[in-house]
Amino acid sequence: MIWAQQTGDRHLFFDHMLLTGGFARDVRLTIRGGVLAAIEAGVAAQSGDERHGCGLPGMPNLHSHAFQRGMAGLAERRGPSGDSFWTWREVMYRFLDRMTPSDVRAVAALAYMEMLEGGFTRVGEFHYLHHGFGGRPYADLAEMSHAIAAAAGESGIALTLLPVLYSYSGFGAQPPQPAQMRFVMDIDRYGRLVEAADAAIRDLPDAIVGVAPHSLRAVSPEQLGALADLGAGRPIHIHIAEQVKEVADCLAWSGQRPVEWLLNHAPVDGRWCVVHATHMTSDEIVALAKTGAIAGLCPITEANLGDGLFPAETFLTARGRFGVGSDSNVLIDASEELRLLEYGQRLLHRGRNMLAGGEGRSTGADLYTAAVDGGATALGAASGLAVGAPADIVSLDIGHPSLAGKSGDALLDAYIFAAGRSAIDGVWRCGEQFVSGGRHRKRQKIVADYVATLGRLTA
Ligand code: ZN
Numbered sequence: 224m225i226w227a228q229q230t231g232d233r234h235l236f237f238d239h240m241l242l243t244g245g246f247a248r249d250v251r252l253t254i255r256g257g258v259l260a261a262i263e264a265g266v267a268a269q270s271g272d273e274r275h276g277c278g279l280p281g282m283p284n285l286h287s288h289a290f291q292r293g294m295a296g297l298a299e300r301r302g303p304s305g306d307s308f309w310t311w312r313e314v315m316y317r318f319l320d321r322m323t324p325s326d327v328r329a330v331a332a333l334a335y336m337e338m339l340e341g342g343f344t345r346v347g348e349f350h351y352l353h354h355g356f357g358g359r360p361y362a363d364l365a366e367m368s369h370a371i372a373a374a375a376g377e378s379g380i381a382l383t384l385l386p387v388l389y390s391y392s393g394f395g396a397q398p399p400q401p402a403q404m405r406f407v408m409d410i411d412r413y414g415r416l417v418e419a420a421d422a423a424i425r426d427l428p429d430a431i432v433g434v435a436p437h438s439l440r441a442v443s444p445e446q447l448g449a450l451a452d453l454g455a456g457r458p459i460h461i462h463i464a465e466q467v468k469e470v471a472d473c474l475a476w477s478g479q480r481p482v483e484w485l486l487n488h489a490p491v492d493g494r495w496c497v498v499h500a501t502h503m504t505s506d507e508i509v510a511l512a513k514t515g516a517i518a519g520l521c522p523i524t525e526a527n528l529g530d531g532l533f534p535a536e537t538f539l540t541a542r543g544r545f546g547v548g549s550d551s552n553v554l555i556d557a558s559e560e561l562r563l564l565e566y567g568q569r570l571l572h573r574g575r576n577m578l579a580g581g582e583g584r585s586t587g588a589d590l591y592t593a594a595v596d597g598g599a600t601a602l603g604a605a606s607g608l609a610v611g612a613p614a615d616i617v618s619l620d621i622g623h624p625s626l627a628g629k630s631g632d633a634l635l636d637a638y639i640f641a642a643g644r645s646a647i648d649g650v651w652r653c654g655e656q657f658v659s660g661g662r663h664r665k666r667q668k669i670v671a672d673y674v675a676t677l678g679r680l681t682a
Contacts, residue, residue, distance in 0.1 A: 281344025286548025358404025
């Protein structure tokens with residue numbers, strides 16, 4: 224499906240554009256049916272071309288729990304003692320417990336709109352809120368998947384839907400807690416859910432369904448094996464080693480650490496996205512990098528939750544691949560995810576330009592291009608701006624003061640380290656412009672729906 228009346232060729236012209244081989248000047252795109260039909264660099268604009276400043280491939284957002292956007296700011300008050308990921312999770316469970324499918328749709332639509340405004344053009348929705356109140360399944364197992372798909376359709380973002388298998392509350396198949404009953408299912412029902420999710424996304428342009436075992440604590444080894452088979456040809460995402468307690472529990476259960484256990488027991492390769500992987504030994508870092516799996520990094524959320532720092536410098540030195548995700552959606556901004564990823568390493572190692580690929584290289588450009596490539600791979604999508612790829616583009620306003628006088632890679636350094644999302648001008652999906660002047664064309668309606676929904680949920 225293509226959204227609009229996209230008949231005939233359209234032409235966009237960019238003074239600067241990041242193509243798959245690097246920055247080029249004076250780039251004229253021909254868009255046909257939402258896809259890049261031709262890319263010409265070093266040419267003159269023609270009359271009728273839409274002209275823009277600096278074009279970038281849209282950033283994939285490889286890890287989102289859209290409904291959590293509704294609780295942004297609600298878990299920042301200090302509790303009686305020892306606030307942590309686990310106390311945050313209690314707040315999150317209480318919040319989601321009241322949500323209906325239409326609430327999820329309204330909150331997800333806001334999150335997805337903000338993702339487009341924040342430089343993301345595809346989202347990997349790690350979707351585990353499946354059932355109705357008390358854990359009663361909806362008549363259509365994919366009722367919540369339909370809500371997610373509707374929100375993606377309303378916002379225009381590309382969707383990689385990752386229905387999550389969640390069966391247990393802890394390592395060794397511990398029974399689920401009452402607060403987890405809206406997530407829980409067995410592997411047979413999960414197989415049916417994946418089929419129903421395929422149907423739920425059918426009308427969205429270039430949407431994909433992957434599979435997602437929630438974590439080693441929420442699925443059994445047998446389920447993980449069955450799911451790797453079930454997911455043949457699909458992206459596979461799993462949370463791993465986010466918390467120190469999770470590492471200790473995994474060691475107590477198996478004698479191995481989570482990443483170590485996963486690499487010893489599952490066929491991890493470039494189809495896999497391991498989300499967080501924060502706590503690894505040096506052996507695990509090198510072994511994970513060798514598999515070609517994508518490390519799914521969510522620096523804003525990991526900082527917000529106090530998870531710890533992913534060993535990015537060591538992982539990239541070992542040629543590991545990564546992408547970024549907005550995860551809890553407490554703040555949605557592609558440039559800030561990359562900035563915080565680099566700044567965490569600077570603070571840890573007391574150095575600068577820690578994640579640039581070598582002497583003379585631009586940190587911003589290396590981070591951006593690596594995250595586009597890794598994110599697209601993790602989400603099963605085409606990477607970057609090349610002929611045949613969807614015209615998923617973010618433009619920066621080269622009139623922004625932070626971008627003044629810059630060209631080439633320096634534009635990305637200025638965008639990521641100085642301007643941030645305030646430099647974003649336009650965002651296109653399949654050649655159709657959803658964001659202009661930094662604002663989504665449906666902002667007013669999506670915000671109104673969200674505000675009304677939050678009013679009910681927090682009453
Ligand atoms: Zn997550």
